Amino acid sequence: MKVIALKGDVRKGLGKSDTKQLRKEGKVPCVVYGKGTNQHFAVYQADFKNLVYTPNTYLVKLEVENDVRLAKVQELQFHPVSEDIIHADFYEVATDKPISITVPVKITGVAPGVRAGGKLQLKIKKLLVSGLIADLPEFIEVNIDELEIGKSVKVKDISVEKLDLLDSDSNSIVSCVVTRAAQSEADEEEEGEEGAEGEEGAEGAEGEGSSESKE
Incomplete structure (x- = not known):
């Protein structure tokens, strides 16, 4: 550091x-x-x-x-x-005793979730660590090469040599979420499919009605 x-x-x-x-x-x-x-x-x-x-x-x-x-x-x-x-x-x-201090997070890699239209959300910008001064890094790397939409990298998922991470293991550091635009497109597609199914059902009902009237 x-x-x-x-x-x-x-x-x-x-x-x-x-x-x-x-x-x-x-x-x-x-x-x-x-x-x-x-x-x-x-x-x-x-x-x-x-x-x-x-x-x-x-x-x-x-x-x-x-x-x-x-x-x-x-x-x-x-x-x-x-x-x-x-x-x-x-x-x-003191240089010979551990200290507690925050260290910035540095995101590395490219998340598959981003390629699929997701958006990264950095939840923790700095992690609280404990260690000797000589072992304190300028930043802590968090790799997201396997981060999919709807998933997170949590504190428990990373480790730093010679340092203890003091934040809760369950805390999310970075997440990949669905964007509003992507969600709107998905909703529109779903509505379109439901509409198509409704039209097919209506056409089937009309056909049955016509057959019954002829009899």
């Missing part, structure tokens, strides 16, 4: 007025906790762009003055209107 660097400044005050001032300056109040002592610091909002607004997952090399730590994003709080980050929590990680 790739590592992205973030540089921050130690917070001199932790009160509401200090927090408000930081946000006016375009900075995000942050805290990192874990192995050592908690460290309160601030990072410019713009520096989060490549870390947060991306489908990828990164570990973070935090550089706060002379303090350097490897961490993962634990929690982000967003403003309800502007959607700016208003607070960030980081958790310090």
Whole structure:
């Protein structure tokens, strides 16, 4: 898994007025906790762009003055209107102990169900895994070469070497469903067949009626 660097400044005050001032300056109040002592610091909002607004997952090399730590994003709080980050929590990680983190899903192959007119639905974009940092991949491949219409690839159907998958085994990662257009065509064909059967039945009844009247 790739590592992205973030540089921050130690917070001199932790009160509401200090927090408000930081946000006016375009900075995000942050805290990192874990192995050592908690460290309160601030990072410019713009520096989060490549870390947060991306489908990828990164570990973070935090550089706060002379303090350097490897961490993962634990929690982000967003403003309800502007959607700016208003607070960030980081958790310090160790290279010799397993950590839990989400890893993006990468779909590979071509589903037979899609060739038959189906549509893919990605239900889980990131899988929660546990493993050593050295074993964490940038993404987890999910192959769909055997995925038919109406079927799904579930968590229980995949495995990743040296990692434990923490999502429920029954959760669907990707499904192949019938499109509305294909369903409409199928319904029209079914209605056409039923209509044809009805006409044949009516013609048969008329024929019988004619025979009876002649007798």
